[in-house]
Amino acid sequence: MSLTRKDVEGIAHLARLEITDAEMSVYTDSLSKILSFVEQLGAADTGSIEPMAHPLEGESQRLRPDEVTETDQHEKYQSNAPAVASALYVVPKVIE
Amino acid sequence: MNETTEAGWEVVIGLEIHAQLATRSKIFSGSATAYGAAPNSQANLVDLGYPGVLPVLNREAVRMAVKFGLATGSTVAERSVFARKNYFYPDLPKGYQISQYERPIVEDGSLEIMLDDGTKKTIGITRAHLEEDAGKSLHEGLKNASGIDLNRAGTPLLEIVSEPDLRSAKEAIAYLKKVHTLVRYLEICDGNMQEGSFRCDANVSVRRFGAAKFGTRCEIKNVNSFRFVEKAINYEVARQIDVLEGGGTIRQETRLYDSAKDETRSMRSKEEANDYRYFPDPDLLPVVLEPAFIETVRATLPELPDEKAARFIRDYALSAYDAAVLTSSRELASFYESVVAAAGGAASAKLAANWVMGDFSGALNRDGLEIAGARVTAEGLAGLMARIQDNTISGKIAKDVFELMWADRATADAVIEANGLRQITDTSAIEAAIDAVLAANPGQLAEYRSGKDRLFGFFVGQSMKATQGKANPAQLNELLKKKLDNP
Amino acid sequence: MTIHTRSVAELAAGLARKEFSAVELAEHFLARIERSNSALNAYVTVTPERALADARAADEARARGAAGPLTGVPLAHKDIFCTDGVRTACGSKMLENFVAPYDATVVERLHAAGTVMLGKTNMDEFAMGSSNETSHFGPVRNPWDLDRVPGGSSGGSAAVVAARLAPVATGTDTGGSIRQPAALVGISGIKPTYGRVSRYGMIAFASSLDQAGIMAPSAEDCALLLQAMAGFDARDSTSVDRPVPDYVAELGAPLQGVRIGLLKEFFAHGLEGPTATLVQAAIDEYRRLGAEIVEVSCPSLPLSVPTYYVVAPAECSSNLSRFDGVRFGHRCKDPRDLMDLYKRSRGEGFGAEVKRRIMTGTYVLSAGYYDAYYLKAQKCRSLISADFKRAFAEVDLLLGPTSPSPAFAIGAKVDDPITMYLNDIYTIGANLAGLPAMSIPCGFDGALPVGLQLIGPHFGESRLLSAAHAYQGVTDFHRRIPAAYA
Structure with missing residues (x-):
C-alpha cells in the first residue's frame, strides 16, 4: 500500500496529531512501508477462522457488585491538570 | 399539521x-x-x-x-x-x-x-x-x-x-x-x-x-x-x-x-x-x-403496563383509554388499585377511575407533587367515594369536600361534619326551598308555564343555591318538576 | 563477597540472617546509582528518600518478626507502572511532569511484600521500541558496551539489573520488551501468561498483549518476585482468577522426561552465526539434563510480526487517545481552539515512533480498511494461537533464540522501522498467544551476551522457571557481570 501525503494528512487529522511538513514525507514513506509489510497477511488462508480479540479463550467478563467505593478526590486528581477553574477542566470553547 | x-x-x-x-x-x-x-x-x-x-x-x-x-x-x-x-x-x-x-x-x-x-x-x-x-x-x-x-x-x-x-x-x-x-x-x-x-x-x-x-x-x-x-x-x-x-x-x-x-x-x-x-x-x-x-x-419482572391495562379492562370494566391512563405509571396504577380495594372492590372501579384520573391527578399536577407526596390517601379517597355512594353528599359537593381534604389532610367525614355539607334528603325541607324560589320569581314561573321549558335549569340552579348546594340533586329535580308542572 | 553481585535470593538470605540491614542494602545500591547512572541513563527517576523510608520500614518489620521472603529487597520499577506521588513519565514528553495519584497493583503488591523502591527506569516511549532509543529521556546504554543498545522497551530495567544498580526490576512485555532486553544485557526475564499479573496501573500500550514481568539475575529470582506479583486483581477484568502455584517450591522439578520442542520456524532461516551456535549448545545442555528434544512446527508463526504490527498499533492508537492535553499530560502553549489544543499537544507530546504507531493503528481501524487489516490480523492471531496449542499438545516447553542478534549499535536501526520491528521476530508469538516465556543468558558472542528463550503453555510458569533454574544450575552465564560494574 502506497500512501499519498494527502492520505497521511487525513490519518493525522483523525488521530489529532500535528505533523510538520518535514515529518510528513518521512511518515508518508514509513507508513507506506509498514502497510506493505503487513499486507503479507493477505496471503494467509483465514477462510473460516474466527478473529481472536483476547489471548485467553473461554474467559468471560466478570461482573462487579453495584457499590459506590469512591470518595471525592478531585483536588488530588486535578493536580495533574494543565488548566482548572472552579473544579472544572478548562478547554478552548466547545462549539456544538 | x-x-x-x-x-x-x-x-x-x-x-x-x-x-x-x-x-x-x-x-x-x-x-x-x-x-x-x-x-x-x-x-x-x-x-x-x-x-x-x-x-x-x-x-x-x-x-x-x-x-x-x-x-x-x-x-x-x-x-x-x-x-x-x-x-x-x-x-x-x-x-x-x-x-x-x-x-x-x-x-x-x-x-x-x-x-x-x-x-x-x-x-x-x-x-x-x-x-x-x-x-x-x-x-x-x-x-x-x-x-x-x-x-x-x-x-x-x-x-x-x-x-x-x-x-x-x-x-x-x-x-x-x-x-x-x-x-x-x-x-x-x-x-x-x-x-x-x-x-x-x-x-x-x-x-x-x-x-x-x-x-x-x-x-x-x-x-x-x-x-x-x-x-x-x-x-x-x-x-x-x-x-x-x-x-x-x-x-x-x-x-x-x-x-x-x-x-x-x-x-x-x-x-x-x-x-x-x-x-x-x-x-x-x-x-x-x-x-x-x-x-x-425474568422472575423479577413486574406486571408490565400492557398486561396491567388488559387486566384493568377485564377486571374493572374500564375503557381502553382509562386503563391506559391509569397504568401510565406503576405508582398511579398501584394507587388506583388501593382505592378500588379500600372502596370495596370492582363495583367502585369506574367511580375510582374518575376520581383518580380527575380531581386527584389534577391536584397532584397543580401542586407539582408525586403520588408519594399526595395529600389525600387511597383510603381517604375511598372514604369520600363511600359518602357519594350512600348519598351523604352529592357528586358536586364531593369536589369541594375533596379540596378541603387535600388542603387539611382530613378525612371526608371530618370535612363533611365540620362544614355541614351533609346532603339534604328531607322532602319537606327541599319543598320549602322550592316553594320560596317559585314565590320569589313569579315572572319566570309564568314564562315557564307558558311553554319556555328551558327555564327548568334556572329553577334547579336557584333551588340548589337556596339549599347551599346540599339538596340531593335527584330528589330536587323530581320535586321541582312536580311543582312546576302541577300548579 | 560483595553485596551487589549477589542474586535476589542471596540478598534475601543475607537480610534474613542480618548480615546487613535493609537500610545498608538500599544505601549501597543508591551509592552505585549515584556513581554509574549518568553513564547508563538507566534510571529516569531515583527515589532515595522513598528507598530509605521503605528500607527502614523493612528493618522494623524484620525486628518485629514480620518479615517475608522479600522484605528489604531493593528494586527498580519500569517507569510504565504508576507510582503514587512519584513521577510516572513512561518515556514520554507527554508525561514528563505527570505524578500518578495511585499505585499500580504490581507496585502495591511488591511494596506490601516489603520491597524497597530505588527509582523508576528508562524505557522506550510508551513501551514502543526494541532498543530504548525512542525514550524522550535519551537512550539507555548497554552496560556491556556503552555504544550499544540494551534492547527495549524495558531497556532501563535491563541495564540496572545487568550493571547491578538494582538487584531486580519490573518490566513489561508487549512483543518481547522483557525478553529481548534481558537477552541483550545477559540477565533473566520472565513474561508471565496474559492475565497472570494485573495490568491495573500499568500504562497501556496494547491491552491484549501487555503483560508485566520480572527482570533479574536468575530464574530463581524471577520466581521469588513473580510469587509476590501474580494473582487475581478485581480491578483488571482480564486478570485471571486462578490460584498461584508456589513457584519457588517448584523450582527443583526435574527435567527428566520433559519434552522440549524446537520450533522449526525459529531455526529455519536467518538464525546463524554465534547466536545459532550458542542456542545449539544450550539444547545439548538440556539434553544432558534429561530433557527430550523434539522438533515441532508452528507454520503460521512467520505471520506473527505483521500480525503484531497491525494489532498493537490499532490498540495503541485508541489507548493513547486519552492524552489530549485536558486532564493530565503535556498541553501546548496558547491553543487557538480545541482542534489546535488536541493536535499540537499530541504532536508535541509524542515522539516520532509513537506517532508512527498511532497513525498505523488509526489507519488499520478506519472505515474501509478494518476488514483487510485489523480483522485479518485478528484471524491470523487465531491461526498462530492454534499452532501453539497444537505444539503444546506434543511438548512441555518450546525453546529457541530470544533475539536474532546480540546488542546492536545505538543509532544503527533507528531509520528503518521494519528492520527494527524484525528484532521481535522470536518473541512476538508468545504475546499474540498469551503464553508465558522467559529469556535466560546462554553465552557470549564476543563481549556481548546472548539469550535463550523458553516458552510454556498458558499458566505454565512453574515448568518454565524450573527448566531455566536447572540450566542455571549447570551454567554460570547468569552470574557474569560487566567488568566495570563487578
Whole structure:
C-alpha cells in the first residue's frame, strides 16, 4: 500500500496529531512501508477462522457488585491538570 | 399539521433513546451516579481516563439491560461484546466511548403503541445496548473557554434503537412515552428528562408515498421533553419537505433542536464525517449470560403496563383509554388499585377511575407533587367515594369536600361534619326551598308555564343555591318538576 | 563477597540472617546509582528518600518478626507502572511532569511484600521500541558496551539489573520488551501468561498483549518476585482468577522426561552465526539434563510480526487517545481552539515512533480498511494461537533464540522501522498467544551476551522457571557481570 501525503494528512487529522511538513514525507514513506509489510497477511488462508480479540479463550467478563467505593478526590486528581477553574477542566470553547 | 399526508409526503422516523440506568455506581467504576453533585466530585480515575486504569463491568447495569430485553420480547444475547467508539471530544475522557457495536446485549424486540383512532401498531426495537455516558461541557462564566465536568462520565446508559417504523411525530411521541413508562415500571431508569436521564435523538426523513427507498435522514439531537420532541420532528419534517419541494436535496447530518427558536440547525461540531474506528475493547471480555441468570432476571419482572391495562379492562370494566391512563405509571396504577380495594372492590372501579384520573391527578399536577407526596390517601379517597355512594353528599359537593381534604389532610367525614355539607334528603325541607324560589320569581314561573321549558335549569340552579348546594340533586329535580308542572 | 553481585535470593538470605540491614542494602545500591547512572541513563527517576523510608520500614518489620521472603529487597520499577506521588513519565514528553495519584497493583503488591523502591527506569516511549532509543529521556546504554543498545522497551530495567544498580526490576512485555532486553544485557526475564499479573496501573500500550514481568539475575529470582506479583486483581477484568502455584517450591522439578520442542520456524532461516551456535549448545545442555528434544512446527508463526504490527498499533492508537492535553499530560502553549489544543499537544507530546504507531493503528481501524487489516490480523492471531496449542499438545516447553542478534549499535536501526520491528521476530508469538516465556543468558558472542528463550503453555510458569533454574544450575552465564560494574 502506497500512501499519498494527502492520505497521511487525513490519518493525522483523525488521530489529532500535528505533523510538520518535514515529518510528513518521512511518515508518508514509513507508513507506506509498514502497510506493505503487513499486507503479507493477505496471503494467509483465514477462510473460516474466527478473529481472536483476547489471548485467553473461554474467559468471560466478570461482573462487579453495584457499590459506590469512591470518595471525592478531585483536588488530588486535578493536580495533574494543565488548566482548572472552579473544579472544572478548562478547554478552548466547545462549539456544538 | 397532519404530517403523514402533507402534500403526498410520507414521514419516516426512528428513535434512539438513551436511558440512564438507575444504578448506584457507574458502569465501569465505583463512583456514585447521583445527579447534581459538585463538579468532578464523582469522577474517579477510571471515569477520568487516567493512564493505567481499567474498566470493570457493573452487574446491575447488565441485569437492567436484560430486564428491558425480556420486557420487550427481545433476544437477550448469551454473548455480547463491548467495543470502543473512537472520537475526540473534551467531555469524552479516554478519547473513546465504551459501547456495544456488533454484538449488543439486546436485539430484535418490539413494543405496541396505541394510535389516536384506538388502533394498535407494533414498533420494532432493533437493539438495545449498554454504553457509558459522557461528561458535560459548561460554557457559562468562562471567557472563550468551556469547563468540563466529568461527573456524568461513565454513568450507565441503555441505548434503545427503534426500527424506522414511526410515521408521524404523534407516533414517535406515543412510542417514546411507551418506552418511558416501561423503563420506570422496570425500575431501571428514573425517566427524568429534565435531568437528562431519559433522552432521545430522532432520525427523521421524508419520501414520496409509494417510494421504495427511504429519503436521506437527519439526526436531531438534544431534545429533552416530549413536547420538544414533537415540535422538533414537526419542524424538521416541514424543513425537509420545503427543501425537497424547492428542488433541493437533504444532506445527511446531525441537527440540534433549539427550543427557544423552535427550529433545528446543523451542528458545526459534527460537520465532518465521523470515522469511529470501532473495535472490540481489549480491556473487557465478552459478557456471557447463562440461561439461568436470564431466568432469575425474568422472575423479577413486574406486571408490565400492557398486561396491567388488559387486566384493568377485564377486571374493572374500564375503557381502553382509562386503563391506559391509569397504568401510565406503576405508582398511579398501584394507587388506583388501593382505592378500588379500600372502596370495596370492582363495583367502585369506574367511580375510582374518575376520581383518580380527575380531581386527584389534577391536584397532584397543580401542586407539582408525586403520588408519594399526595395529600389525600387511597383510603381517604375511598372514604369520600363511600359518602357519594350512600348519598351523604352529592357528586358536586364531593369536589369541594375533596379540596378541603387535600388542603387539611382530613378525612371526608371530618370535612363533611365540620362544614355541614351533609346532603339534604328531607322532602319537606327541599319543598320549602322550592316553594320560596317559585314565590320569589313569579315572572319566570309564568314564562315557564307558558311553554319556555328551558327555564327548568334556572329553577334547579336557584333551588340548589337556596339549599347551599346540599339538596340531593335527584330528589330536587323530581320535586321541582312536580311543582312546576302541577300548579 | 560483595553485596551487589549477589542474586535476589542471596540478598534475601543475607537480610534474613542480618548480615546487613535493609537500610545498608538500599544505601549501597543508591551509592552505585549515584556513581554509574549518568553513564547508563538507566534510571529516569531515583527515589532515595522513598528507598530509605521503605528500607527502614523493612528493618522494623524484620525486628518485629514480620518479615517475608522479600522484605528489604531493593528494586527498580519500569517507569510504565504508576507510582503514587512519584513521577510516572513512561518515556514520554507527554508525561514528563505527570505524578500518578495511585499505585499500580504490581507496585502495591511488591511494596506490601516489603520491597524497597530505588527509582523508576528508562524505557522506550510508551513501551514502543526494541532498543530504548525512542525514550524522550535519551537512550539507555548497554552496560556491556556503552555504544550499544540494551534492547527495549524495558531497556532501563535491563541495564540496572545487568550493571547491578538494582538487584531486580519490573518490566513489561508487549512483543518481547522483557525478553529481548534481558537477552541483550545477559540477565533473566520472565513474561508471565496474559492475565497472570494485573495490568491495573500499568500504562497501556496494547491491552491484549501487555503483560508485566520480572527482570533479574536468575530464574530463581524471577520466581521469588513473580510469587509476590501474580494473582487475581478485581480491578483488571482480564486478570485471571486462578490460584498461584508456589513457584519457588517448584523450582527443583526435574527435567527428566520433559519434552522440549524446537520450533522449526525459529531455526529455519536467518538464525546463524554465534547466536545459532550458542542456542545449539544450550539444547545439548538440556539434553544432558534429561530433557527430550523434539522438533515441532508452528507454520503460521512467520505471520506473527505483521500480525503484531497491525494489532498493537490499532490498540495503541485508541489507548493513547486519552492524552489530549485536558486532564493530565503535556498541553501546548496558547491553543487557538480545541482542534489546535488536541493536535499540537499530541504532536508535541509524542515522539516520532509513537506517532508512527498511532497513525498505523488509526489507519488499520478506519472505515474501509478494518476488514483487510485489523480483522485479518485478528484471524491470523487465531491461526498462530492454534499452532501453539497444537505444539503444546506434543511438548512441555518450546525453546529457541530470544533475539536474532546480540546488542546492536545505538543509532544503527533507528531509520528503518521494519528492520527494527524484525528484532521481535522470536518473541512476538508468545504475546499474540498469551503464553508465558522467559529469556535466560546462554553465552557470549564476543563481549556481548546472548539469550535463550523458553516458552510454556498458558499458566505454565512453574515448568518454565524450573527448566531455566536447572540450566542455571549447570551454567554460570547468569552470574557474569560487566567488568566495570563487578
